[in-house]
Amino acid sequence: MSKKKILTEAEVLGMGEKDYMNAEQLAFFKQRLEHLQQEILKNAGQTIENLRETILVPDPADRATIEEEHALELRTRERERKLLKKVQQSLARIESGEYGWCEETGEPIGLPRLIARTTATLSLEAQERRELRQKLFGD
The missing domain is CATH 1.20.120.910 (DksA, coiled-coil domain)
Structure with a gap:
């Protein structure tokens, strides 16, 4: 084999x-x-x-x-x-x-992002939205 x-x-x-x-x-x-x-x-x-x-x-x-x-x-x-x-x-x-698929949107996370961060569960856009919400409203 x-x-x-x-x-x-x-x-x-x-x-x-x-x-x-x-x-x-x-x-x-x-x-x-x-x-x-x-x-x-x-x-x-x-x-x-x-x-x-x-x-x-x-x-x-x-x-x-x-x-x-x-x-x-x-x-x-x-x-x-x-x-x-x-x-x-x-x-x-x-x-x-x-x-490889965004937990939030169902869109592809993207190969470059997954290579850089193999544990990513959100697309870059969804991650940025989440970080902005956390910044504005706290955890």
Whole structure:
């Protein structure tokens, strides 16, 4: 059984409108999302190891520096945890056939936007409207 070749970014961008979210494009984005998911999970495992390996240092300044580094690492992992949820939702959208289509308008999100932000669920116009509403009315 031969493994199907995954398209390159240039090949995806070079496809016509009629090819939007065809099987090859979906495979391209699925591979990207799965790779991102693996990276996030690997980083989380590394953070756990780093925190376990912490040694006690007598100097308060050194201890404060280490604690600050740990706090920064934990904040980074928290952002990645939220991203992981979006990645998993995007993978589910690929399976359901909804990936690449704006949740608000049903219009195509667009290949350049999806390449830049694989977890996008809104077209650029819908995202801008949402951000403007948030700015005007708050969350």
